Amino acid sequence: MYGRWILLFVLGVIAVLMASPLILTLFTSLKPTTELVNPAWYPPLSVTFEHYIRVWTDGGxxxxxxxxxxxxxxxxxxxxxxxxxxxxxxxxxxxxxxxxxxxxxxxxxxxxxxxxxxxxxxxxxxxxxxxxxxxxxxxxxxxxxxxxxxxxxxxxxxxxxxxxxxxxxxxxxxxxxxxxxxxxxxxxxxxxxxxxxxxxxxxxxxxxxxxxxxxxxxxxxxxxxxxxxxxxxxxxxxxxxxxxxxxxxxxxxxxxxxxxxxxxxxxxxx
Amino acid sequence: MFLDPDSKWAHRLNPVLFLLPALTIYIVFAIYPTLSVIEYSFTSWDGISPEREYVGLANYTRLFTDKIFWEAFRNTFVWSGVIIVINVGLGLVIAAMLARVWKARLLIQTCIVLPVVISPMAVATIWRWMYQPSGVINQMLETIGLGGLATPWLGSPDVVLYALALAHSWSTIGLSVIIFLAGLQAVDEDLYEAAKVDGATPVQAFRYVTLPALRPVTAVVFILTLTQSFKVFDLVWATTKGGPIRFSEILSTYMYKRGALENQYGYGSAIGVSLLVIVSAATVIYMQIQNREDR
CATH class of the missing domain: 1.10.3720.10 (MetI-like)
Structure with a gap:
């Protein structure tokens, strides 16, 4: 019966690995520039939308x-x-x-x-x-x-x-x-x-x-x-x-x- | 459309009117360029001058002696091979595991399939960032004590092609998993019951029941992955443009460089034709397998 749980665990790891490139990209896009020194997998401590505004307007x-x-x-x-x-x-x-x-x-x-x-x-x-x-x-x-x-x-x-x-x-x-x-x-x-x-x-x-x-x-x-x-x-x-x-x-x-x-x-x- | 439906004219015109929009666009912008690429490949055209000079098979003989072409050719096969191993092998294993799980299945499946809809351009940006010398991958490796494996992934001649293949697989494996899952659902439950009664372990059941039943589906995924990986341009162009030097040069990027950037239309087209031949041949095989399955 442990088999099911091992299976679920392995699949869970795969799912996290598959989702992580997108999640890390989202994290980075929401981080204030000062937080970029943190490892990429740190969630943003304070969320900012300044990069979106900058890219949306100045970036065209x-x-x-x-x-x-x-x-x-x-x-x-x-x-x-x-x-x-x-x-x-x-x-x-x-x-x-x-x-x-x-x-x-x-x-x-x-x-x-x-x-x-x-x-x-x-x-x-x-x-x-x-x-x-x-x-x-x-x-x-x-x-x-x-x-x-x-x-x-x-x-x-x-x-x-x-x-x-x-x-x-x-x-x-x-x-x-x-x-x-x-x-x-x-x-x-x-x-x-x-x-x-x-x-x-x-x-x-x-x-x-x-x-x-x-x-x-x-x-x-x-x-x-x-x-x-x-x-x-x-x-x-x-x-x-x-x-x-x-x-x-x-x-x-x-x-x-x-x-x-x-x-x-x-x-x-x- | 206001014609009397039973008139002779209506009979003649109807199919024309219904087919005309699709057919016109299709012939002008798909069939004609396909014929043109073959024609161009026999010329030394530069893409600009009004005259095209026919040079017979000169472009093709040049292909055979062009060292860069063969490098790109070899790279394309290596690249495809790596992707096939991951998408077919790992794709099958993931699908087989997923088919036995009910809890959180939709969530897991969503995570695996979601990258399929992400644009290759976005995939390129994401992975370029992760592969940077100071990027996530190297950060991770250092954190778990494998800092020795850290390398500039896209800058290293030995690794770049595999690193890009991995990025491509990340964004396409979901499709293989879906196709395998559909195939698994079609496997007769009684076979598993019979295997269980005979005392087979789950691994034995997979080896002797699942694998044989899935052989046709595996062939489909194999050919599909092959044709799709041969066609890739966006991801490689947006990450390395074929570099460093030519270590990730594949047929499509080489064709683009020669044809679109250096105005060697004739020669670029000959590279295009080689791509056309390989992909069409694989697609014909793919459709034949599918046809046999439908019957």
Whole structure:
């Protein structure tokens, strides 16, 4: 019977180890500069928000934050629309060339973004979209859309065909069926898509590093990278910036853990 | 959308209208660049001039003789290997332990999975700080009397790649644990009962019941970890940029340096293609295993 307790103890140690980098970062961000001489695992004796204020205003993180938020929200919303529309056609509408299209979308699951950033940069530039949020958004959408087309497809396949047939007989157009019948029951897929695309968009560095070179357009990832480059020794500022970047996704995760877990296992290929 | 649903036009147009937004963006910004990277790799393009000169396989022959490329290639495999050992090995052990615990399970699971959602850029900042010569890790080692092991983790040629792999594993192992947990839940309870009746110890049950049942899931986690670790750019770029010297140079950072920073688009693209080939091959295997599982 001791076995259970040993197991729980070992897991507890692992959990603490896993959580400690985040907790230590939070500690540091809240410490007055005078307390930095203490070991990093000392909690702040008096809590200060001065580093957050400094990073948020002088460090430009407020702008980075809202740029990131804008891109991520648009990414998530548009992804839900375009991926569900495409998946609807793949599942409920008969047309020629469906198999070819399926294979085309399948290819998208295999393309590592890292490998194609050089031509992607050229294409975004040739459309005049360099240094625009629009450019980043379309690139994000393109590189992840196949994951979500398959996610919606696998969800739609489980919807009884009779539901679609019945609506057709009542004289509804395909678009009406999509909006009024299918999408309302696809909410789990919608939530998963929104969370996952928001997360990927929020966290990405490489595309933003290439496509956004003007400071006022930058996102948190690029902002933090530059801050790290110029303010290498500003430990409190860096940890505040890290916490600012982490907090929204951590809150989302804590609220929607089940959805995240399901989505991450399904969308894991990307 | 206002078309009479039964008209011939509606039948023709519907699939087009539904697919058009996704397909347009996808073809222009994903498929086309993929074809382009292959085309670029046969040119000596600098990324700026209007003319591109086709040089045949010159970039690829250069790859074979480029010592730095092979270093990056080797580093990428070492890096992936370390991450696979941690994420598959430790991930399985953690999941197996977690599956036998009910108290505080959600709390423990949350702590393990939470780092998965943290941005690689934030992961880089956190670990760069912890790995500093005077950082937490070294402070800890001194406190517990192992000060001799203290080292500038990211500045030391022998250690840097492993130190970064550990940081990557910290932020990804949660995903392996989740997948293993799902696999464990699918293992038939009767098998454990039967093993118990036969007098098997928990370790024997793990060895002879759990492991064989989990073989397909293990394959999935293996390939998944492999492809994900090959694609990494953010974490390495934001910590060491491939340094010191080239001791943490991996394919993605080397490609970025040659292509984006030195304007050797043709050569950078050839490095990109090598990455593309390895990752796509691994993904195809991954999808085949998954397909077999679904059936």
């Amino acid at each position: 993180f407020s702008r980075y934050f809202f740029n990131t938020l804008l891109i991520s929200v648009i990414d998530a919303v548009v992804m839900i629309v375009i991926a569900s529309l495409a998946a609807y056609a793949m599942v409920f509408i008969d047309f020629r060339g469906k198999l070819a299209l399926q294979i085309l979308f399948l290819v998208g699951l295999m393309i590592p973004v890292t490998a194609i950033v050089l031509p992607l940069f050229q294409i975004v530039r040739s459309f005049g979209l360099l240094n625009t949020h629009f450019g980043v958004i379309v690139a994000d959408l393109a590189l992840a859309v196949s994951v979500f087309v398959f996610m919606f497809t696998s969800y739609f396949v489980g919807v009884p065909k009779a539901l679609h047939e019945a609506a057709r007989i009542d004289g509804a157009t395909e678009f009406q069926i999509y909006r009024r019948v299918i999408m309302p029951i696809a909410m789990p897929a919608v939530v998963t898509t929104a969370l996952l695309e928001f997360l990927w968009s929020w966290n990405d560095l490489l595309l933003r590093l290439l496509l956004l070179t003007q400071d006022e357009m930058r996102t948190l990832s690029v902002g933090l990278l530059n801050f790290q480059g110029t303010m290498t020794r500003d430990v409190t500022g860096l940890s505040s910036g890290t916490v600012i970047m982490a907090i929204p996704v951590v809150i989302l995760f804590l609220f929607f853990q089940r959805h995240f877990v399901r989505g991450m296992t399904a969308g894991a290929v990307k």
